[in-house]
Amino acid sequence: MDTNKxxxxxxxxxxxxxxVLDLIIGCLYRHECYAYEIxxxxxxxxxxxxxxxxxHYIGDGEFSEESLRSQFADRAKAFDAEWDLRDLSIPDKLVILVSKYDHCLEDILHRYRTGAFNIEIPAIISNHPDLKALADWHNIPYYHLPITEETKLQQEAEVWEIIQRVDADLVVLARYMQVLSDDLCRKLHGRAINIHHSLLPGFKGAKPYHQAYEKGVKLVGATAHYVSKDLDEGPIITQLVEPVDHTYTPEGLIAKGRDTERLALVRAIKLHVERRCFLNGSKTVVFPGH
Incomplete structure:
Protein backbone atom coordinates (compact mmCIF):
# COMPACT_ATOMS: atom_id res chain seq x y z
CA MET A 1 0.00 0.00 0.00
CA ASP A 2 1.33 3.45 -0.96
CA THR A 3 1.29 5.42 2.28
CA ASN A 4 2.09 8.62 0.36
CA LYS A 5 -1.43 8.67 -1.08
CA VAL A 20 -25.71 -0.34 5.14
CA LEU A 21 -22.29 -2.02 4.95
CA ASP A 22 -22.69 -2.45 1.22
CA LEU A 23 -23.51 1.24 0.99
CA ILE A 24 -20.15 2.08 2.58
CA ILE A 25 -17.80 -0.56 1.22
CA GLY A 26 -19.48 -0.87 -2.16
CA CYS A 27 -19.22 2.84 -2.85
CA LEU A 28 -15.52 2.88 -1.91
CA TYR A 29 -14.88 -0.22 -4.06
CA ARG A 30 -16.48 1.36 -7.11
CA HIS A 31 -14.18 4.36 -6.69
CA GLU A 32 -11.08 2.15 -6.30
CA CYS A 33 -10.56 3.08 -2.67
CA TYR A 34 -8.81 0.76 -0.22
CA ALA A 35 -10.35 0.81 3.28
CA TYR A 36 -7.58 -0.13 5.72
CA GLU A 37 -9.29 0.80 9.01
CA ILE A 38 -12.97 0.20 9.68
CA HIS A 56 -6.71 5.57 0.37
CA TYR A 57 -7.40 5.85 -3.33
CA ILE A 58 -5.35 3.16 -5.11
CA GLY A 59 -6.53 3.57 -8.70
CA ASP A 60 -4.32 4.60 -11.60
CA GLY A 61 -6.16 7.76 -12.57
CA GLU A 62 -7.13 10.91 -10.72
CA PHE A 63 -9.31 10.44 -7.65
CA SER A 64 -12.61 12.33 -7.81
CA GLU A 65 -13.74 13.29 -4.34
CA GLU A 66 -16.78 14.99 -5.89
CA SER A 67 -17.88 11.76 -7.61
CA LEU A 68 -17.56 9.78 -4.38
CA ARG A 69 -19.53 12.37 -2.45
CA SER A 70 -22.26 12.50 -5.08
CA GLN A 71 -22.71 8.74 -5.36
CA PHE A 72 -22.62 8.19 -1.60
CA ALA A 73 -25.12 11.00 -1.01
CA ASP A 74 -27.57 9.54 -3.51
CA ARG A 75 -27.50 6.06 -1.96
CA ALA A 76 -27.31 7.26 1.66
CA LYS A 77 -30.77 8.84 1.51
CA ALA A 78 -32.42 5.42 1.72
CA PHE A 79 -30.60 4.75 5.01
CA ASP A 80 -31.37 8.06 6.74
CA ALA A 81 -27.62 8.62 6.88
CA GLU A 82 -25.80 11.61 8.32
CA TRP A 83 -22.21 11.53 7.10
CA ASP A 84 -19.03 13.44 6.39
CA LEU A 85 -15.98 12.89 4.20
CA ARG A 86 -12.75 14.42 5.49
CA ASP A 87 -9.42 14.87 3.72
CA LEU A 88 -6.90 14.26 6.51
CA SER A 89 -4.27 16.45 4.86
CA ILE A 90 -6.38 19.45 5.88
CA PRO A 91 -5.68 20.34 9.53
CA ASP A 92 -8.45 21.20 11.97
CA LYS A 93 -8.51 24.75 13.28
CA LEU A 94 -8.58 24.95 17.07
CA VAL A 95 -9.47 27.98 19.16
CA ILE A 96 -8.33 27.59 22.77
CA LEU A 97 -10.03 29.26 25.73
CA VAL A 98 -7.90 29.49 28.88
CA SER A 99 -7.73 31.45 32.13
CA LYS A 100 -4.61 31.36 34.37
CA TYR A 101 -3.78 27.66 34.74
CA ASP A 102 -1.29 26.73 32.03
CA HIS A 103 -0.80 22.95 32.35
CA CYS A 104 -3.40 21.94 29.74
CA LEU A 105 -2.41 24.72 27.35
CA GLU A 106 1.29 23.84 27.64
CA ASP A 107 0.59 20.21 26.74
CA ILE A 108 -1.57 21.11 23.75
CA LEU A 109 1.02 23.56 22.43
CA HIS A 110 3.84 21.05 22.84
CA ARG A 111 1.96 18.43 20.83
CA TYR A 112 1.00 21.06 18.25
CA ARG A 113 4.63 22.18 17.90
CA THR A 114 5.91 18.62 17.53
CA GLY A 115 3.27 17.59 15.01
CA ALA A 116 1.42 15.13 17.24
CA PHE A 117 -1.86 16.79 16.24
CA ASN A 118 -2.95 17.61 12.70
CA ILE A 119 -4.16 21.05 13.75
CA GLU A 120 -3.73 24.78 13.38
CA ILE A 121 -4.28 27.17 16.29
CA PRO A 122 -5.39 30.54 14.89
CA ALA A 123 -6.37 32.01 18.26
CA ILE A 124 -5.98 31.70 22.02
CA ILE A 125 -8.59 33.60 24.03
CA SER A 126 -8.31 34.38 27.73
CA ASN A 127 -10.03 36.45 30.35
CA HIS A 128 -6.59 37.13 31.86
CA PRO A 129 -3.33 38.46 30.34
CA ASP A 130 -1.08 35.96 32.16
CA LEU A 131 -0.41 33.49 29.32
CA LYS A 132 0.19 35.94 26.49
CA ALA A 133 3.96 35.36 26.54
CA LEU A 134 3.39 31.64 25.97
CA ALA A 135 1.16 32.36 22.97
CA ASP A 136 3.64 34.90 21.62
CA TRP A 137 6.45 32.34 21.82
CA HIS A 138 4.37 30.07 19.56
CA ASN A 139 3.40 32.97 17.26
CA ILE A 140 -0.29 32.45 18.01
CA PRO A 141 -2.60 35.48 18.28
CA TYR A 142 -3.67 36.03 21.89
CA TYR A 143 -6.92 37.81 22.69
CA HIS A 144 -7.27 39.16 26.20
CA LEU A 145 -11.00 39.60 26.79
CA PRO A 146 -11.68 40.48 30.45
CA ILE A 147 -15.05 39.49 31.82
CA THR A 148 -17.29 40.70 34.62
CA GLU A 149 -20.85 39.86 35.49
CA GLU A 150 -21.94 43.04 33.71
CA THR A 151 -19.86 42.43 30.56
CA LYS A 152 -20.38 38.66 30.18
CA LEU A 153 -22.70 38.83 27.17
CA GLN A 154 -20.51 41.37 25.39
CA GLN A 155 -17.38 39.31 26.08
CA GLU A 156 -19.03 36.13 24.77
CA ALA A 157 -20.10 37.99 21.64
CA GLU A 158 -16.44 38.88 21.05
CA VAL A 159 -15.41 35.27 21.66
CA TRP A 160 -18.00 34.06 19.16
CA GLU A 161 -16.89 36.66 16.60
CA ILE A 162 -13.29 35.36 16.78
CA ILE A 163 -14.41 31.74 16.51
CA GLN A 164 -16.39 32.56 13.39
CA ARG A 165 -13.72 34.80 11.86
CA VAL A 166 -10.99 32.16 12.03
CA ASP A 167 -13.45 29.45 10.90
CA ALA A 168 -12.70 27.22 13.90
CA ASP A 169 -13.49 23.51 13.66
CA LEU A 170 -13.11 22.94 17.40
CA VAL A 171 -13.07 25.04 20.56
CA VAL A 172 -11.08 23.71 23.52
CA LEU A 173 -11.65 24.93 27.06
CA ALA A 174 -8.19 24.33 28.53
CA ARG A 175 -9.12 25.16 32.12
CA TYR A 176 -11.19 28.19 31.14
CA MET A 177 -12.65 29.16 34.48
CA GLN A 178 -15.86 30.67 33.15
CA VAL A 179 -19.32 29.18 32.65
CA LEU A 180 -20.48 29.53 29.05
CA SER A 181 -23.98 30.81 28.47
CA ASP A 182 -26.69 28.48 27.18
CA ASP A 183 -26.65 30.41 23.91
CA LEU A 184 -22.93 29.89 23.31
CA CYS A 185 -23.20 26.23 24.34
CA ARG A 186 -25.92 25.80 21.73
CA LYS A 187 -23.80 27.47 19.04
CA LEU A 188 -20.84 25.23 19.88
CA HIS A 189 -22.85 22.00 20.09
CA GLY A 190 -20.62 19.04 19.23
CA ARG A 191 -17.51 21.12 18.59
CA ALA A 192 -16.37 22.35 22.00
CA ILE A 193 -14.48 20.21 24.52
CA ASN A 194 -14.07 20.91 28.24
CA ILE A 195 -12.11 19.24 31.03
CA HIS A 196 -12.87 18.88 34.72
CA HIS A 197 -11.60 16.84 37.62
CA SER A 198 -13.41 13.56 38.22
CA LEU A 199 -13.97 14.25 41.90
CA LEU A 200 -17.29 15.71 40.74
CA PRO A 201 -20.06 15.49 41.73
CA GLY A 202 -18.82 14.52 45.18
CA PHE A 203 -16.65 17.56 45.82
CA LYS A 204 -18.11 20.71 44.32
CA GLY A 205 -17.15 24.33 44.76
CA ALA A 206 -13.92 25.74 46.15
CA LYS A 207 -10.87 23.59 46.93
CA PRO A 208 -12.22 20.21 45.79
CA TYR A 209 -8.87 18.49 46.36
CA HIS A 210 -8.76 19.74 49.93
CA GLN A 211 -12.24 18.31 50.41
CA ALA A 212 -11.08 15.03 48.88
CA TYR A 213 -8.06 14.99 51.18
CA GLU A 214 -10.28 15.31 54.21
CA LYS A 215 -12.31 12.32 53.01
CA GLY A 216 -9.25 10.21 52.26
CA VAL A 217 -9.98 9.56 48.59
CA LYS A 218 -7.99 6.81 46.88
CA LEU A 219 -8.55 7.83 43.25
CA VAL A 220 -8.25 11.12 41.39
CA GLY A 221 -8.97 11.68 37.74
CA ALA A 222 -10.32 13.85 34.96
CA THR A 223 -13.19 13.82 32.50
CA ALA A 224 -13.08 15.35 29.02
CA HIS A 225 -16.49 15.98 27.53
CA TYR A 226 -18.40 18.00 24.99
CA VAL A 227 -19.73 21.28 26.29
CA SER A 228 -23.43 21.45 27.12
CA LYS A 229 -25.71 23.88 28.95
CA ASP A 230 -25.59 21.52 31.94
CA LEU A 231 -22.32 22.45 33.63
CA ASP A 232 -19.71 19.64 33.52
CA GLU A 233 -22.37 17.15 32.41
CA GLY A 234 -21.90 17.06 28.63
CA PRO A 235 -21.40 13.82 26.65
CA ILE A 236 -18.20 12.17 27.87
CA ILE A 237 -15.33 11.56 25.44
CA THR A 238 -12.68 10.10 27.71
CA GLN A 239 -11.84 9.69 31.40
CA LEU A 240 -8.63 8.95 33.29
CA VAL A 241 -8.08 7.90 36.89
CA GLU A 242 -4.92 7.55 38.96
CA PRO A 243 -4.52 5.82 42.34
CA VAL A 244 -3.45 7.87 45.36
CA ASP A 245 -2.92 6.92 48.98
CA HIS A 246 -2.64 8.32 52.50
CA THR A 247 0.75 9.91 51.81
CA TYR A 248 -0.72 12.47 49.37
CA THR A 249 -1.10 15.98 50.69
CA PRO A 250 -3.71 18.31 49.16
CA GLU A 251 -0.91 19.76 47.02
CA GLY A 252 0.06 16.25 45.88
CA LEU A 253 -3.53 15.51 44.96
CA ILE A 254 -3.71 18.75 42.96
CA ALA A 255 -0.52 17.89 41.05
CA LYS A 256 -1.78 14.39 40.26
CA GLY A 257 -5.14 15.81 39.24
CA ARG A 258 -3.54 18.28 36.85
CA ASP A 259 -1.61 15.47 35.19
CA THR A 260 -4.81 13.56 34.52
CA GLU A 261 -6.53 16.73 33.29
CA ARG A 262 -3.95 17.49 30.63
CA LEU A 263 -3.72 13.88 29.46
CA ALA A 264 -7.48 13.39 29.28
CA LEU A 265 -7.90 16.65 27.37
CA VAL A 266 -5.25 15.96 24.73
CA ARG A 267 -6.62 12.46 24.22
CA ALA A 268 -10.09 13.88 23.70
CA ILE A 269 -8.75 16.43 21.20
CA LYS A 270 -6.95 13.72 19.25
CA LEU A 271 -10.05 11.50 19.18
CA HIS A 272 -12.17 14.38 17.94
CA VAL A 273 -9.68 15.59 15.32
CA GLU A 274 -9.37 12.05 13.97
CA ARG A 275 -13.17 11.87 13.72
CA ARG A 276 -13.46 9.01 16.22
CA CYS A 277 -16.16 10.66 18.39
CA PHE A 278 -19.86 10.62 17.60
CA LEU A 279 -22.61 12.28 19.58
CA ASN A 280 -25.33 9.81 20.44
CA GLY A 281 -27.95 11.66 22.43
CA SER A 282 -26.55 12.39 25.88
CA LYS A 283 -23.72 9.91 25.29
CA THR A 284 -20.95 9.38 22.76
CA VAL A 285 -19.70 6.60 20.54
CA VAL A 286 -15.90 6.67 20.58
CA PHE A 287 -13.90 4.41 18.28
CA PRO A 288 -10.37 3.53 19.43
CA GLY A 289 -7.27 5.21 18.06
CA HIS A 290 -3.52 4.99 18.50
Whole structure:
Protein backbone atom coordinates (compact mmCIF):
# COMPACT_ATOMS: atom_id res chain seq x y z
CA MET A 1 0.00 0.00 0.00
CA ASP A 2 1.33 3.45 -0.96
CA THR A 3 1.29 5.42 2.28
CA ASN A 4 2.09 8.62 0.36
CA LYS A 5 -1.43 8.67 -1.08
CA UNK A 6 -3.92 11.08 0.45
CA UNK A 7 -5.91 9.72 3.35
CA UNK A 8 -9.63 10.24 3.77
CA UNK A 9 -12.07 9.41 6.54
CA UNK A 10 -15.71 8.60 5.92
CA UNK A 11 -17.74 8.93 9.09
CA UNK A 12 -21.38 9.00 10.01
CA UNK A 13 -24.43 7.19 11.25
CA UNK A 14 -27.48 5.69 9.62
CA UNK A 15 -30.57 3.73 10.42
CA UNK A 16 -29.89 0.10 11.37
CA UNK A 17 -30.89 -1.34 8.02
CA UNK A 18 -29.86 -4.29 5.90
CA UNK A 19 -27.38 -3.18 3.25
CA VAL A 20 -25.71 -0.34 5.14
CA LEU A 21 -22.29 -2.02 4.95
CA ASP A 22 -22.69 -2.45 1.22
CA LEU A 23 -23.51 1.24 0.99
CA ILE A 24 -20.15 2.08 2.58
CA ILE A 25 -17.80 -0.56 1.22
CA GLY A 26 -19.48 -0.87 -2.16
CA CYS A 27 -19.22 2.84 -2.85
CA LEU A 28 -15.52 2.88 -1.91
CA TYR A 29 -14.88 -0.22 -4.06
CA ARG A 30 -16.48 1.36 -7.11
CA HIS A 31 -14.18 4.36 -6.69
CA GLU A 32 -11.08 2.15 -6.30
CA CYS A 33 -10.56 3.08 -2.67
CA TYR A 34 -8.81 0.76 -0.22
CA ALA A 35 -10.35 0.81 3.28
CA TYR A 36 -7.58 -0.13 5.72
CA GLU A 37 -9.29 0.80 9.01
CA ILE A 38 -12.97 0.20 9.68
CA UNK A 39 -14.95 0.68 12.88
CA UNK A 40 -18.67 0.15 13.29
CA UNK A 41 -21.15 0.10 16.14
CA UNK A 42 -24.86 -0.68 16.10
CA UNK A 43 -26.81 0.89 18.95
CA UNK A 44 -29.84 -1.35 19.41
CA UNK A 45 -31.45 1.09 21.85
CA UNK A 46 -31.86 3.81 19.23
CA UNK A 47 -31.51 1.62 16.12
CA UNK A 48 -28.63 3.68 14.84
CA UNK A 49 -25.52 2.38 13.06
CA UNK A 50 -22.26 4.33 13.48
CA UNK A 51 -19.27 3.97 11.18
CA UNK A 52 -15.76 5.29 10.60
CA UNK A 53 -13.73 4.20 7.58
CA UNK A 54 -10.19 5.36 6.82
CA UNK A 55 -9.07 4.81 3.25
CA HIS A 56 -6.71 5.57 0.37
CA TYR A 57 -7.40 5.85 -3.33
CA ILE A 58 -5.35 3.16 -5.11
CA GLY A 59 -6.53 3.57 -8.70
CA ASP A 60 -4.32 4.60 -11.60
CA GLY A 61 -6.16 7.76 -12.57
CA GLU A 62 -7.13 10.91 -10.72
CA PHE A 63 -9.31 10.44 -7.65
CA SER A 64 -12.61 12.33 -7.81
CA GLU A 65 -13.74 13.29 -4.34
CA GLU A 66 -16.78 14.99 -5.89
CA SER A 67 -17.88 11.76 -7.61
CA LEU A 68 -17.56 9.78 -4.38
CA ARG A 69 -19.53 12.37 -2.45
CA SER A 70 -22.26 12.50 -5.08
CA GLN A 71 -22.71 8.74 -5.36
CA PHE A 72 -22.62 8.19 -1.60
CA ALA A 73 -25.12 11.00 -1.01
CA ASP A 74 -27.57 9.54 -3.51
CA ARG A 75 -27.50 6.06 -1.96
CA ALA A 76 -27.31 7.26 1.66
CA LYS A 77 -30.77 8.84 1.51
CA ALA A 78 -32.42 5.42 1.72
CA PHE A 79 -30.60 4.75 5.01
CA ASP A 80 -31.37 8.06 6.74
CA ALA A 81 -27.62 8.62 6.88
CA GLU A 82 -25.80 11.61 8.32
CA TRP A 83 -22.21 11.53 7.10
CA ASP A 84 -19.03 13.44 6.39
CA LEU A 85 -15.98 12.89 4.20
CA ARG A 86 -12.75 14.42 5.49
CA ASP A 87 -9.42 14.87 3.72
CA LEU A 88 -6.90 14.26 6.51
CA SER A 89 -4.27 16.45 4.86
CA ILE A 90 -6.38 19.45 5.88
CA PRO A 91 -5.68 20.34 9.53
CA ASP A 92 -8.45 21.20 11.97
CA LYS A 93 -8.51 24.75 13.28
CA LEU A 94 -8.58 24.95 17.07
CA VAL A 95 -9.47 27.98 19.16
CA ILE A 96 -8.33 27.59 22.77
CA LEU A 97 -10.03 29.26 25.73
CA VAL A 98 -7.90 29.49 28.88
CA SER A 99 -7.73 31.45 32.13
CA LYS A 100 -4.61 31.36 34.37
CA TYR A 101 -3.78 27.66 34.74
CA ASP A 102 -1.29 26.73 32.03
CA HIS A 103 -0.80 22.95 32.35
CA CYS A 104 -3.40 21.94 29.74
CA LEU A 105 -2.41 24.72 27.35
CA GLU A 106 1.29 23.84 27.64
CA ASP A 107 0.59 20.21 26.74
CA ILE A 108 -1.57 21.11 23.75
CA LEU A 109 1.02 23.56 22.43
CA HIS A 110 3.84 21.05 22.84
CA ARG A 111 1.96 18.43 20.83
CA TYR A 112 1.00 21.06 18.25
CA ARG A 113 4.63 22.18 17.90
CA THR A 114 5.91 18.62 17.53
CA GLY A 115 3.27 17.59 15.01
CA ALA A 116 1.42 15.13 17.24
CA PHE A 117 -1.86 16.79 16.24
CA ASN A 118 -2.95 17.61 12.70
CA ILE A 119 -4.16 21.05 13.75
CA GLU A 120 -3.73 24.78 13.38
CA ILE A 121 -4.28 27.17 16.29
CA PRO A 122 -5.39 30.54 14.89
CA ALA A 123 -6.37 32.01 18.26
CA ILE A 124 -5.98 31.70 22.02
CA ILE A 125 -8.59 33.60 24.03
CA SER A 126 -8.31 34.38 27.73
CA ASN A 127 -10.03 36.45 30.35
CA HIS A 128 -6.59 37.13 31.86
CA PRO A 129 -3.33 38.46 30.34
CA ASP A 130 -1.08 35.96 32.16
CA LEU A 131 -0.41 33.49 29.32
CA LYS A 132 0.19 35.94 26.49
CA ALA A 133 3.96 35.36 26.54
CA LEU A 134 3.39 31.64 25.97
CA ALA A 135 1.16 32.36 22.97
CA ASP A 136 3.64 34.90 21.62
CA TRP A 137 6.45 32.34 21.82
CA HIS A 138 4.37 30.07 19.56
CA ASN A 139 3.40 32.97 17.26
CA ILE A 140 -0.29 32.45 18.01
CA PRO A 141 -2.60 35.48 18.28
CA TYR A 142 -3.67 36.03 21.89
CA TYR A 143 -6.92 37.81 22.69
CA HIS A 144 -7.27 39.16 26.20
CA LEU A 145 -11.00 39.60 26.79
CA PRO A 146 -11.68 40.48 30.45
CA ILE A 147 -15.05 39.49 31.82
CA THR A 148 -17.29 40.70 34.62
CA GLU A 149 -20.85 39.86 35.49
CA GLU A 150 -21.94 43.04 33.71
CA THR A 151 -19.86 42.43 30.56
CA LYS A 152 -20.38 38.66 30.18
CA LEU A 153 -22.70 38.83 27.17
CA GLN A 154 -20.51 41.37 25.39
CA GLN A 155 -17.38 39.31 26.08
CA GLU A 156 -19.03 36.13 24.77
CA ALA A 157 -20.10 37.99 21.64
CA GLU A 158 -16.44 38.88 21.05
CA VAL A 159 -15.41 35.27 21.66
CA TRP A 160 -18.00 34.06 19.16
CA GLU A 161 -16.89 36.66 16.60
CA ILE A 162 -13.29 35.36 16.78
CA ILE A 163 -14.41 31.74 16.51
CA GLN A 164 -16.39 32.56 13.39
CA ARG A 165 -13.72 34.80 11.86
CA VAL A 166 -10.99 32.16 12.03
CA ASP A 167 -13.45 29.45 10.90
CA ALA A 168 -12.70 27.22 13.90
CA ASP A 169 -13.49 23.51 13.66
CA LEU A 170 -13.11 22.94 17.40
CA VAL A 171 -13.07 25.04 20.56
CA VAL A 172 -11.08 23.71 23.52
CA LEU A 173 -11.65 24.93 27.06
CA ALA A 174 -8.19 24.33 28.53
CA ARG A 175 -9.12 25.16 32.12
CA TYR A 176 -11.19 28.19 31.14
CA MET A 177 -12.65 29.16 34.48
CA GLN A 178 -15.86 30.67 33.15
CA VAL A 179 -19.32 29.18 32.65
CA LEU A 180 -20.48 29.53 29.05
CA SER A 181 -23.98 30.81 28.47
CA ASP A 182 -26.69 28.48 27.18
CA ASP A 183 -26.65 30.41 23.91
CA LEU A 184 -22.93 29.89 23.31
CA CYS A 185 -23.20 26.23 24.34
CA ARG A 186 -25.92 25.80 21.73
CA LYS A 187 -23.80 27.47 19.04
CA LEU A 188 -20.84 25.23 19.88
CA HIS A 189 -22.85 22.00 20.09
CA GLY A 190 -20.62 19.04 19.23
CA ARG A 191 -17.51 21.12 18.59
CA ALA A 192 -16.37 22.35 22.00
CA ILE A 193 -14.48 20.21 24.52
CA ASN A 194 -14.07 20.91 28.24
CA ILE A 195 -12.11 19.24 31.03
CA HIS A 196 -12.87 18.88 34.72
CA HIS A 197 -11.60 16.84 37.62
CA SER A 198 -13.41 13.56 38.22
CA LEU A 199 -13.97 14.25 41.90
CA LEU A 200 -17.29 15.71 40.74
CA PRO A 201 -20.06 15.49 41.73
CA GLY A 202 -18.82 14.52 45.18
CA PHE A 203 -16.65 17.56 45.82
CA LYS A 204 -18.11 20.71 44.32
CA GLY A 205 -17.15 24.33 44.76
CA ALA A 206 -13.92 25.74 46.15
CA LYS A 207 -10.87 23.59 46.93
CA PRO A 208 -12.22 20.21 45.79
CA TYR A 209 -8.87 18.49 46.36
CA HIS A 210 -8.76 19.74 49.93
CA GLN A 211 -12.24 18.31 50.41
CA ALA A 212 -11.08 15.03 48.88
CA TYR A 213 -8.06 14.99 51.18
CA GLU A 214 -10.28 15.31 54.21
CA LYS A 215 -12.31 12.32 53.01
CA GLY A 216 -9.25 10.21 52.26
CA VAL A 217 -9.98 9.56 48.59
CA LYS A 218 -7.99 6.81 46.88
CA LEU A 219 -8.55 7.83 43.25
CA VAL A 220 -8.25 11.12 41.39
CA GLY A 221 -8.97 11.68 37.74
CA ALA A 222 -10.32 13.85 34.96
CA THR A 223 -13.19 13.82 32.50
CA ALA A 224 -13.08 15.35 29.02
CA HIS A 225 -16.49 15.98 27.53
CA TYR A 226 -18.40 18.00 24.99
CA VAL A 227 -19.73 21.28 26.29
CA SER A 228 -23.43 21.45 27.12
CA LYS A 229 -25.71 23.88 28.95
CA ASP A 230 -25.59 21.52 31.94
CA LEU A 231 -22.32 22.45 33.63
CA ASP A 232 -19.71 19.64 33.52
CA GLU A 233 -22.37 17.15 32.41
CA GLY A 234 -21.90 17.06 28.63
CA PRO A 235 -21.40 13.82 26.65
CA ILE A 236 -18.20 12.17 27.87
CA ILE A 237 -15.33 11.56 25.44
CA THR A 238 -12.68 10.10 27.71
CA GLN A 239 -11.84 9.69 31.40
CA LEU A 240 -8.63 8.95 33.29
CA VAL A 241 -8.08 7.90 36.89
CA GLU A 242 -4.92 7.55 38.96
CA PRO A 243 -4.52 5.82 42.34
CA VAL A 244 -3.45 7.87 45.36
CA ASP A 245 -2.92 6.92 48.98
CA HIS A 246 -2.64 8.32 52.50
CA THR A 247 0.75 9.91 51.81
CA TYR A 248 -0.72 12.47 49.37
CA THR A 249 -1.10 15.98 50.69
CA PRO A 250 -3.71 18.31 49.16
CA GLU A 251 -0.91 19.76 47.02
CA GLY A 252 0.06 16.25 45.88
CA LEU A 253 -3.53 15.51 44.96
CA ILE A 254 -3.71 18.75 42.96
CA ALA A 255 -0.52 17.89 41.05
CA LYS A 256 -1.78 14.39 40.26
CA GLY A 257 -5.14 15.81 39.24
CA ARG A 258 -3.54 18.28 36.85
CA ASP A 259 -1.61 15.47 35.19
CA THR A 260 -4.81 13.56 34.52
CA GLU A 261 -6.53 16.73 33.29
CA ARG A 262 -3.95 17.49 30.63
CA LEU A 263 -3.72 13.88 29.46
CA ALA A 264 -7.48 13.39 29.28
CA LEU A 265 -7.90 16.65 27.37
CA VAL A 266 -5.25 15.96 24.73
CA ARG A 267 -6.62 12.46 24.22
CA ALA A 268 -10.09 13.88 23.70
CA ILE A 269 -8.75 16.43 21.20
CA LYS A 270 -6.95 13.72 19.25
CA LEU A 271 -10.05 11.50 19.18
CA HIS A 272 -12.17 14.38 17.94
CA VAL A 273 -9.68 15.59 15.32
CA GLU A 274 -9.37 12.05 13.97
CA ARG A 275 -13.17 11.87 13.72
CA ARG A 276 -13.46 9.01 16.22
CA CYS A 277 -16.16 10.66 18.39
CA PHE A 278 -19.86 10.62 17.60
CA LEU A 279 -22.61 12.28 19.58
CA ASN A 280 -25.33 9.81 20.44
CA GLY A 281 -27.95 11.66 22.43
CA SER A 282 -26.55 12.39 25.88
CA LYS A 283 -23.72 9.91 25.29
CA THR A 284 -20.95 9.38 22.76
CA VAL A 285 -19.70 6.60 20.54
CA VAL A 286 -15.90 6.67 20.58
CA PHE A 287 -13.90 4.41 18.28
CA PRO A 288 -10.37 3.53 19.43
CA GLY A 289 -7.27 5.21 18.06
CA HIS A 290 -3.52 4.99 18.50
Missing amino acids: KTYILTGSSGSKLG HTFDDNDVERFFFRVEF
